[in-house]
Amino acid sequence: MKQGIGIIDSGVGGLTVAKEVIRQLPREDIVYFGDTARCPYGPRPYQEIREFSLQMIDFLLLKSIKALVIGCNTAAAVVLAEVSEKLEIPVVGVIDPGARTALKETKTGKIAVIGTKGTIASGAYEKALKRLNPKANVVSLACPTLVPLVESGRSHDPGGAEIVREALAPLAGEEFDTLILGCTHYPLISHFIQETVGPDVRLISSAEEAARELSVVLAYRNLLANGGDVVDTTHHFYTSGDRELFSEIAQQWLGVEVAAERVSLE
Numbered sequence: 001m002k003q004g005i006g007i008i009d010s011g012v013g014g015l016t017v018a019k020e021v022i023r024q025l026p027r028e029d030i031v032y033f034g035d036t037a038r039c040p041y042g043p044r045p046y047q048e049i050r051e052f053s054l055q056m057i058d059f060l061l062l063k064s065i066k067a068l069v070i071g072c073n074t075a076a077a078v079v080l081a082e083v084s085e086k087l088e089i090p091v092v093g094v095i096d097p098g099a100r101t102a103l104k105e106t107k108t109g110k111i112a113v114i115g116t117k118g119t120i121a122s123g124a125y126e127k128a129l130k131r132l133n134p135k136a137n138v139v140s141l142a143c144p145t146l147v148p149l150v151e152s153g154r155s156h157d158p159g160g161a162e163i164v165r166e167a168l169a170p171l172a173g174e175e176f177d178t179l180i181l182g183c184t185h186y187p188l189i190s191h192f193i194q195e196t197v198g199p200d201v202r203l204i205s206s207a208e209e210a211a212r213e214l215s216v217v218l219a220y221r222n223l224l225a226n227g228g229d230v231v232d233t234t235h236h237f238y239t240s241g242d243r244e245l246f247s248e249i250a251q252q253w254l255g256v257e258v259a260a261e262r263v264s265l266e
């Protein structure tokens with residue numbers, strides 16, 4: 001049986017990673033779990049984020065995956081080290097890949113990071129950036145209103161622009177040329193974010209770099225799906241919440257037919 005790539009997120013945010021995996025590794029099957037019913041994870045206590053993330057991972061392990069992508073910054077900040085050590089399959093997070101890309105792109109060394117309360121409070125990006133370049137100048141901001149905007153399917157509502165402007169207002173006096181979208185939900189509203197920070201700021205989505213890292217790891221471990229001329233894939237999407245809303249957002253973002261299944265983890 002062909003084994004897939006497991007991707008987890010608190011909701012629809014990890015779809016930004018799924019899209020990149022489908023683009024960069026078109027022969028791979030994806031098994032996605034979005035814990036929409038318990039989203040957002042961002043404001044939750046550490047223990048709860050850990051417990052919920054491990055539940056999603058256990059569910060995906062039953063689907064016999066060959067690699068796992070923690071497509072959620074909040075979950076990665078909490079469980080990536082623990083899970084990478086425990087599992088035999090390769091595990092990829094989104095924080096280090098995002099930090100690496102930001103350092104590659106910045107010209108001034110001044111980088112801003114936006115994310116959930118949990119991710120920003122963990123200091124995970126700041127630590128990753130400083131580990132790679134101790135001279136990096138980092139300013140961080142938690143934006144708790146943005147995930148609900150995306151999860152409710154309003155990523156293209158005109159009212160979204162105002163919500164994003166308000167969320168990013170504290171960055172107004174700061175100088176930076178690169179902005180890390182430190183939450184996988186944010187690429188879904190990158191149009192509003194770019195409009196707010198202006199065209200000269202480079203937005204970094206860790207999804208792209210995480211998929212690249214996944215492809216290197218799969219190649220190194222000789223785990224890449226092979227085939228002749230035919231690309232034959234089956235993706236599975238599971239959500240703990242409203243399957244119709246999830247499928248609609250997924251379909252819009254991925255541009256493929258999605259019929260998500262509802263699974264409760266409680």
Ligand code: DGL
Pocket residue numbers: 009010011013014039040041042043071072073074075115116119147182183184185
């Ligand atoms: N998409 C998630 C992240 O990257 C989590 C959003 C949330 O549940 O608060 O952090």
